Amino acid sequence: MHATTVAVDLAKSVFQIAVADEHWRIVESQRLTRTQFERLFANRSVDLVVMEACGSAHHWARWLGGLGISVRLLPAQYVRAYVRRNKTDATDAAALLEAARAADIRPVRVKSVEQQALQGLHRIRSLWMGTRTSRINALRGFCREFGITIPQGARIGVETIGRVLADPRSAVPDLIRHTAGMLLEEIRLLEARIAQLERELASVARHSPACTLLLSVPGIGLLTATALVAATSGDVTHFQDARHFSSWFGLTPREYSSGSSRYLGRISKKGDRYLRMLLTHGARSVLRAAKVAEGAGKEVCGIRRWALEVQGRSNHNKATCALANKLARICYAALRDHAPFDEAARLTKKQSRQSFALPA
DSSP, rough: OOEEEEEOOOOSSSEEEEEEOTTTTEEEEEEEEHHHHHHHHHHHHHEEEEESSOOHHHHHHHHHHHOOEEEEEEHHHGGGGGOSSSSOOOHHHHHHHHHHTTTSSSOBBOOOHHHEEEEHHHHHHHHHHHHHHHHHHHHHHHHHHOOOOOOOSSHHHHHHHHHHOOOSSSSOOHHHHHHHHHHHHHHHHHHHHHHHHHHHHHHHHHHHHHHHHHHHHHHOOHHHHHHHHHTTTTTOOOOOHHHHHHTTTTTTTHHHHHHHOEEEEEEEESSHHHHHHHHHHHHHHHHHHHHHHHTTTTOOTTTTHHHHHHHHEEEEHHHHHHHHHHHHHHHHHHHHTTTOHHHHHHHHHHHHHHHHHHHH
């Protein structure tokens, strides 16, 4: 049997498929096990497989691509609008066929094994950081119950807690002292694991040309560079321009417009929350460094001067979001042109254009 398109609603062990002919009419609908799903494509000719970009989708896309079958991964939030009436696996598969016909829905790029492994390292680090923070907060709370105040900051807080638990004259009861010490050892073990993971990320960055380009951008450090490479593989040619790239992170204004009325609100917060968080933290560090340099009487120019001007006419948070947006666009330009960010050269080029434009 020849089928033009097969839509697959993925799951852990049950796969719902909808087979469509060349006129996009559903001619077959099946519910398959994992083994049956793997055998399906050996018995028929398929031109295109459509799936949601969800868990395990990239694995199946790579597997189907190895069989010579074209795969299109669609964003799940866009497919949802095509579901009619009640939500079932069958209606989800039918909605995939309808969404695949929409030319304005951009498919998600299939990630390589290396990209997903690098993303996995970032996810593991985030989990460890969250566990470390919860353990530190728990020890702070225990000490507060016994009248001991722990200063702010993770590093100094852990050091202070360690001294308090080691002091037999402190107010911490002996009943909880040993168990709290075990919790402190868990924090230090997590810190050692996080440091080892960051060394692995640094090794990846040293051997990645795309990471080297991104590290030349102000506010882009090891975590942001490797996370961007994991998300894009260092190739941004599928984005229309730098503005579309920054909107992919949700760093552009949310719009609510109708007729001649146009309203631009806060940032949309669409896309990858983790990447947006890293870019925002990088923008905060650049803005603070610029503020400290200005307070010390040092010359501040380029993107740092621009950020301070935005902060002066708005507020700190808006300036941070605006700077994060600009950093994302600079990263796009660096990856597109395969050239590191050279702020001095850009300033010189800009000044030469301005002097050339001045009247004689």
